[in-house]
Amino acid sequence: MGDFFDEDDGQYRTEDWEAIVEAVLFTMGNSVELKQLAVAIGQSEEIAKRVVLHLQKRYEEEKRGMRILELENAYQMCTCADYYENLIRVAATPKKHVLTDVILETLSIIAYRQPVTKMEIGKIRGVNSDHAVNRLVEYGLVYEAGRLDAPGRPALFATTEEFLRRFGVSSMVDLPTMNPEQEEEIIQEVEEELQMKLGAQEDADGSEPKSVSEAVEEVLKERDEEEESYDAEDQN
DSSP, rough: OOOOTTTTTTTEHHHHHHHHHHHHHHHHHHEEHHHHHHHHHSOHHHHHHHHHHHHHHHHTTTSSSSSEEESSEEEEEEEEEHHHHHHHHHHHHHOOOOOOHHHHHHHHHHHHHOOOOHHHHHHHHTTHHHHHHHHHTTTSSEEEEEEEESSTTEEEEOOOOHHHHHTTTGGGSSSSOHHHHHHHHHHHHHHHHHHHHHHHHHHHHHHOOOHHHHHHHHHHHHHHHHHHHHHHHHHH
């Protein structure tokens, strides 16, 4: 199967057509019908088939990592079976878990208050924390340690041995404590940030500023929404 001569401009265009077919198959992911490939290169189905078969042959002769399969008058790009074992090695590699501010904040509450329920965590943070707790369980840093003897028997959460390994401590008594000066400094920074937010809201719309508690809840809610959005993008 040699190159095809384009009589319109007197040049060989097979490489262009093959590049187009390659791009279409790669982008679509699923099988692509021959008539669609013909439309893509602006040629007949007969020529399109010769082009895709020539590309298929090149992949095999050059020992590429990809192959082109023919599926009932359609074609699909896929991985060469010879390299499945290599792909499995990559897929089996533990995924790096990113601990965002929201997750770290939730983890800190669990570490210092354990065993603790989702409701208690939510009261401390001021917003629903189910999503963050679920992510921590998924990461193996938190587990369900039991049930509270109360209506509904809510689950109690505590940190795991993996938590100790990840943060380099041998036991919970080794967790760092905050001295009064550090605590006062953090409180002051939070208050300044909230006052700036309240002032910005008043300047923006001229409305009455929210209370500090409402502002805190709004900030935490925004952070949780950003966290959920980040997780959704990561999964995709």
